[in-house]
Amino acid sequence: MKQMDAVQRRLLQEVADLHDIPEGAYNFRANGESVGRQSTANIEITSKTDKSGIDIRIAPGTKRESVHIPVVMSESGLKETVYNDFYIGEDSDVLIVAGCGIDNCGTQDSQHDGVHRFFVGKHARIRYVEKHYGSGEGTGKRILNPVTELYLEEGATAELEMVQIKGVDSTARTTVAELKADAKLIVRERLMTHGVQEASSIYKVSLNGDGSSADVVSRSVARDKSYQKLDLCVVGNAACSGHTECDSIIMDEGRILAVPSLEANSIEAALVHEAAIGKIAGEQLIKLMTLGLTEAEAEEQIISGFLK
């Protein structure tokens, strides 16, 4: 594997909690090229031949294994779209850690658009963790537009943890999921924007099989003059249950548009949505101040707890 510089290592730590090469299968991408890859007996990673990206094939019955596919960009002005497809064998149970860190110290925009498709086999289970992070003092923007598509076979479970807390100037996140009978989707999204950042997060979850269920929860904080649009839609086409929740804190001059929506195309569909936007309650700040925190410290505690 090629050597990474200090900036790339720092980005890697932010997005994948990694200090060095992880155990198991991995593919590291830095500044537009693969810098390290390892397949294992059960997890095979190969390059796509028709476009940029990789195929990850997980053998049926693979348990307690992990795949790391972090991306770091430290050159200003890079723009790329990467297609990664995951084929997850029946009855497997794996952890997939993705994530992208961009450090842009230059004047040109840097952009990474990752298109991830997951084909989750019958009764397989995945936990997918995706962290996005940006840093750098340059005027060039850090842009990330991830697309996540999930196709869950019967009895499959996907648990998604999507986190974007810092430094990404512009993001359009799109997540689409289609669930067959008894499949289950759990999403926990955490989003924070600051400065003049703009973020949109769009979900469309189709519950197509009897017994399928989805629980999509987004918690977000918009600070300074940032703007967020959260559009969470669950479609019930069978005897299914779905829940979406957008819970947001606005600070300073932050703005948020939350559009939770439900569509029931079956009399047996049970769907619920909740949405709440508000500033930090004054009484929460006062309570923590009576415990000895300053107002700024209290604010930080409340935000970090909310986005935990």
Next chain:
Amino acid sequence: MLELRHLSFAADSDGKDKEIIRDLSLTVDNNKFVVVTGPNGGGKSTLAKLIAGIERPTDGQILLDGEDITEKSITERARMGIGFAFQQPVRFKGLTVLDLLRIAAGKTLTVSDACGYLSEVGLCAKDYISREVNASLSGGELKRIEIATVLARSIRLALFDEPEAGIDLWSFSNLIRIFEKMRDPENNRTILVISHQERILSIADEIIVLADGCVTKQGSREEILPDIIGSQYATNPCRGMTEGEQA
């Protein structure tokens, strides 16, 4: 020693300044358990908030052990050792009971220390330590956690605003035990409780009756309690509950 000198507080009410605390002066000695009672709207909660710095007086001074704290912020007063338990505990999405106790203690608190505080308020620690302080907790549970946050702090003046409000009878007897333990002279704490409850009044060293923003009576329990017992200033929790009154 807590000393209030000519304290006044006015708040805007329908465009007019309404005086809630009027030229109030009183002294509370160290190591005392003092209960402030009086009619609803008499200014009791406002008084506690003025002492904690949550409200600012329109006139007068507040001194703690001789130091004028009138201009000090909530945070500064907290750091000087003033603790405040809210009548309606605040909920936090995401912050756990352990997080809150750690913030209260102002230091890295071990899980076993945190469990100790929870046990003191009658909560089985392992069931609560990682629970979020959110709407999934009942009013009584929140109240006990609120009291635990005060216990976790090293304080010299503890203020409790109607600690019995919203808790069940079992918790109420437990509350009395907590107060009895807290008032141990070795702890060197002054405790000021806002309450109408006869049982809390009956363990007070001193009772202050506040009405219409002024102290109308102040003295030892022996002097004051016989005068007010059975009145709305010294009610019995069972009676309050059966009649559906606000405790």
